[in-house]
Amino acid sequence: KAGVTQTPRYLIKTRGQQVTLSCSPISGHRSVSWYQQTPGQGLQFLFEYFSETQRNKGNFPGRFSGRQFSNSRSEMNVSTLELGDSALYLCASSLTGTGYNEQFFGPGTRLTVL
Amino acid sequence: AQRVTQPEKLLSVFKGAPVELKCNYSYSGSPELFWYVQYSRQRLQLLLRHISRESIKGFTADLNKGETSFHLKKPFAQEEDSAMYYCALTGATNKLIFGTGTLLAVQP
Numbered sequence: 001k002a003g004v005t006q007t008p009r010y011l012i013k014t015r016g017q018q019v020t021l022s023c024s025p026i027s028g029h030r031s032v033s034w035y036q037q038t039p040g041q042g043l044q045f046l047f048e049y050f051s052e053t054q055r056n057k058g059n060f061p062g063r064f065s066g067r068q069f070s071n072s073r074s075e076m077n078v079s080t081l082e083l084g085d086s087a088l089y090l091c092a093s094s095l096t097g098t099g100y101n102e103q104f105f106g107p108g109t110r111l112t113v114l
Numbered sequence: 115a116q117r118v119t120q121p122e123k124l125l126s127v128f129k130g131a132p133v134e135l136k137c138n139y140s141y142s143g144s145p146e147l148f149w150y151v152q153y154s155r156q157r158l159q160l161l162l163r164h165i166s167r168e169s170i171k172g173f174t175a176d177l178n179k180g181e182t183s184f185h186l187k188k189p190f191a192q193e194e195d196s197a198m199y200y201c202a203l204t205g206a207t208n209k210l211i212f213g214t215g216t217l218l219a220v221q222p
Binding site: 033 | 206212
């Protein structure tokens with residue numbers, strides 16, 4: 001099976017812009033979670049989508065949003081970018097949404113905000 | 115508050131030495147605990163979870179509810195164990211709360 005894929009792998013934006021990141025889960029997986037990884041804060045949960053519905057949300061401002069499509073692919077959007085949004089954004093997919101299922105991580109998208 | 119604490123940013127040991135990566139947690143309820151590993155230039159991947167009670171690549175971890183700890187241990191470190199290790203917990207959902215990670219460096 002192909003693993004989780006994320007596009008693009010690298011992105012450079014300037015403050016105030018917006019950005020959309022994409023994640024394609026492992027075939028058959030219906031849950032997609034997003035994490036932000038920074039040297040200072042480590043790995044922080046952004047949100048989880050299951051069957052096109054946001055099911056869990058972390059403590060991030062409303063500038064961070066996401067969605068999931070009927071084929072389980074997911075996108076996350078960050079509007080009005082700030083310097084502090086520079087990070088590695090990881091997505092992870094898992095089979096279902098009942099209880100905890102092993103999450104398989106993608107390679108990440110490295111976002112740099114100038 | 116839900117929190118995972120990994121007190122060591124870096125742990126350096128020699129090949130063949132025992133390894134213990136510390137993890138303490140704070141959670142109201144019964145969490146599931148995990149260790150994730152990220153080798154150089156590879157993806158973050160699950161190493162082990164407490165409910166499976168397996169030994170993976172020689173690593174074990176015991177959940178101590180009294181001390182709220184889930185330390186990762188290996189009796190004899192190998193150079194290929196060098197990686198970033200993250201302790202994480204969840205409360206029966208897919209929302210993982212990660213510690214800040216410990217970089218394990220195994221010297222030859």
